[in-house]
Amino acid sequence: MSCRYEEYRWLFYFARETTAMMNGIAAIRRRSMWRSILLFFSVVGPGIITANADNDVGGVLTYSQAGAQFGYSLLWLLVPVTIALIVTQEMSARMGAITGKGLSDLIRENFGVKITFWVLVLFVTCDLGNTATEFAGIASVAPVFGSFVPFLAGEWFKILLVVASAALVFITVTRGNYKIVERIFFVFCVVYLSYAVSAVILHPNWHEVFRQTILPHFSASKAYVLMIIAVIGTTISPWMQFYIQAAVVEKGIREEQYPTSRLDVISGALITDIIAYFIIVSCAATIFIHNLHTAHPIAINNASDVAVALQPLAGKFASLLFAVGLLNAALFTASILPLSTAYYVCEAFGFERGIDNRFSEAPIFYSLYLGLIVIGAGAVIIPGAPLLAIIFYSQVLNGALLPIVLVLMLLLINNRRLMGRWTNSPAFNTIAWVTVVIVVALTAISTLQTLFPQIGS
DSSP states (O other): OOHHHHHHHHHHHHHHHHHHHHHHHHHHHHHHHHHHHHHHHHHSSHHHHHHOOOOOOHHHHHHHHHHHHHTTTTTGHHHHHHHHHHHHOOOOOOOHHHSSSHHHHHHHHHHHHHHHHHHHHHHHHHHHHHHHHHHEEEEHHHHHHHHHGGGSHHHHHHHHHHHHHOOOOOOOHHSSSSHEEEEEEEHHHHHHHHHHHHHHHTTTOOHHHHHHSSSSSOOOHHHHHHHHHHHHHHSEEEEHHHHHHHHHHHHHHHGGGHHHHHHHHHHHHHHHHHHHHHHHHHIIIIIIIIHOOOOOOOOSSHHHHHHHHHHHHHHHHHHHHHHHHHHHHHHHHHHHHHHHHHHHHHHHHOOEEEEESSSSHHHHHHHHHHHHHHHHHHHHSSTTTTTHHHHHHHHHHHHHHHHHHHHHHHHTTTOHHHHHHGSSOOOHHHHHHHHHHHHHHHHHHHHHHHOOTSSSS
């Protein structure tokens, strides 16, 4: 009896201790999980914000034209482009975390002032066009809201909206510190969900959508090749690489935090291209289908034309959602893109920079930011300004300039003196170099087709 009692007591003791141990492990895991979540939120921002800002007015127009002109046939392109976006953004963020320096700073230190100067001339010119693109998007939204509120119809409202937006953008960024501005940018990111909602309520043929996503289709026509370059250029914009690296440096992310920060980069790339996917689907399900069965096709001359076209095809709610998303995209990127330009110019020449500084502490940084906003907004207000050409060809120029920045990035990130053990893996190098080769080849084809129109049609 005593033996059996001891046996039961030992079993009870074993069960109690095992339960306590398991509870302890569970508690440690919970603490570890919460610690991981808190660590993620402490470094989140640069990746998600940069990638979402890339769905700007030029991006919305390019994706809309892709869907309206070619239906679902370009959806497959977003799969390899997303992979390339993750790789390029991750390289920039990694360089920022490991070196503690911005991309233009590294270019100047490793390739000299002359190369840096010409790189900046090209990219600042491109960014001027891109900034004007954002304000062109704001101007083009004005008539859409005027159709809902007749009082707002008229040229005066367009000018007022552009000027007010320029003032709002400058004040928002320059009157707060980095944390406040980052939170405002997160609000902009959430509004992008309006595109997803707009696509779902249009009830596209999802079977056809998924089929075209996994089955690549290619056409040698000039329009198709030019559209591919524009989609690549608007998805992987050169300015993004400069901004994300500067943002990682300013946020203070370092080597030990980088594995968590990498999740931020991957999440941002996936989210931005999912939004792009829904924009193409929205236009393919409505405008492309409509144009197939009518003698009077709808032409997309600017991004707001999509919102206007959706009214009779899909109802006012879908149209309003698209317009709200477009205005959000324009304001968001009009805030970030000039900021990126000011960062990399000041980095390259050693001027004080950063939104945690006051105007008196970083006058050149803030003057550049203000100048880009004023020129971009002013160009749009000029009567008869070719808004569509500014928007579309700025995206094509982005695609043409992308190989330059990617080659410089690849040379830097594979420099063991700079990166130590954080150099690229063979897989990353392969994806990045393939992206360079493809963009160069497509740009060459497009140039030849422009010079010799008989090639492709």
